[in-house]
Amino acid sequence: MSEAGVIHDIGYQRYTGPRLGRRAALTALYVHGLRSAFGLGRSAKAKIFPWMVVGILLLVAVILAAVRSQLGEVIFTYVQFDDQMSWLIIFFVAILAPQLMSRDFRSGTLPLYFSRPLRAADYVLAKFAAMVTAVWLLLGVPQLIMFLGAAFTTKTGARGVWNEFLDLVPGWGYSLLWALLFSGIGLLIASLTGKQAFAAGGIVAVFLLTTPVVGVLSVLPSTTANHLAGLVSPMTVIAGVGAWLSDSNPEMEFNVGQFGPIYAIEAVCLIAVCLLLLLARYRKVASL
Template identity: 35%
Template sequence: MAAADPRAGTIYDLGYRGYEGPRRGRPAAILALYTFTLRAAFGIGRRPTAKIVPFLVTTFAFIPALIQLGVAALIGNRVEIIAPWNYLGFSQVSVALFCAGVAPETFGRDLRYRTLALYFSRSLYRTDYALAKSAAFISALSLLTLGPLLVLVIGNGLASEDVLGYIADHWRELPQSLAAGLLIAAVAGLGSLAIAAHTPRRSYATVAVASWFLVTFPLAGILVDIGGQVGRFAAWFSPFSLLYGAALAIFARQPGADSIQGAADLPIASYLALAAVHAAVAVALILRRFQRVPA
């Protein structure tokens, strides 16, 4: 019997089969990434402790609207403690905490565990990845910025003694609330993601995002007060003062004399324009980051 050639190989049939199911392509991949990120923003599908911060902060964001509805139910709409155009002043801490707690994980986990290569090896482009994740985070943040405004407007109408009269007088507040809530979510969300995307370290990203909200606001107030004609432009660069001014512009309201916007004495429409600029710059920074990040 001839000896076996030591160079010969052996083929084993292990039963592997190729994928024969439907291939939905790029749109389905983008939608799946969007849905996964939106669920992850609230800790759905993750350990129970991951749900505490997003759900607790979201609950706090609705409390001022519920208080106003309780007052309206008891004594009617004669007393308006909280109006749609100044709601951000009551929920800004919730927005900042949500962004600081959730934005670092939106991109950070993939950067930290180097899983981007798995995404980009398929039909997803780098731009698809960045935009799908950003859209999901903005959608999650909209629950905090848009949801309470809709509850406030619709609830006040239902609590009114004359519902039809209330609708006739306040119907504009519904589309204005939609616009203001989405604008706040887009600018705050994109700015937070642009900061968080540049470091895989969760702690660094959390501190950086929180500082963007909570440090720039008092700093802008100081510069507006003592900075003269140049310092007043600081009101454009604090996200809270910028977004509050943009909300006032959407609702066609003027700022109070004791507010940062009133002290800065800048055209109220300029806050809306600068909010759009902030969002565009943030998108550019996010896209640039993921065009250059190694995968």
């Protein structure tokens, strides 16, 4: 005896609204990544570390602005501020990159993303843009505070403010270079594993374990080796670009000599290679 089937109407309706497409998906993914960088929309525990980093950087900027306004002494230039705060940025990237990339592997949401019009290139672009924006804001906003402190206490009026602004713009460009390279390397490493702890450890290792090698090469008898020593570590590659562009960087442990353009070329190549490898990685994932 066969039982008759019954169709139940449980209220499902077809979607009749607008189809927003790839651009809306990319924008939503970017905004979500940027909010995640600062723990917005997440638990209080997730907000502790990013806002602690924000607080430290802002505090340092306020102190530098206060010292300059009261004593007229420039402790750090805008470029030197980035170099001095780079250690905090390393750990910020080591925490953020696995959240943006490794979590999607672990939770299995990538097939869901790529089942829609979103492409692998869109996914990589949104994640990369979100991380670059977050890192740039971490450095750029404190630099703005330093600028405001100098601008409101200048003794040469509008001319002094303009000259200070001309110093700020290269500082912002230098911050963007830090953000681009750190984000590219961090996201690439994080994309290789679904375990956030492993990804964070790998990111820190790449940045910190290559730095002592620079110190060893910088004391070799060869002058050329001393000048090229910074090419070994991503941190000193960027510092080398800063030294070349500013023609002076007393904080560096080595001198780039006449090889400044080589540092700039390597920085650009590293960023491009990281993006290409990320794209290749997620195209492979999307095709599975």
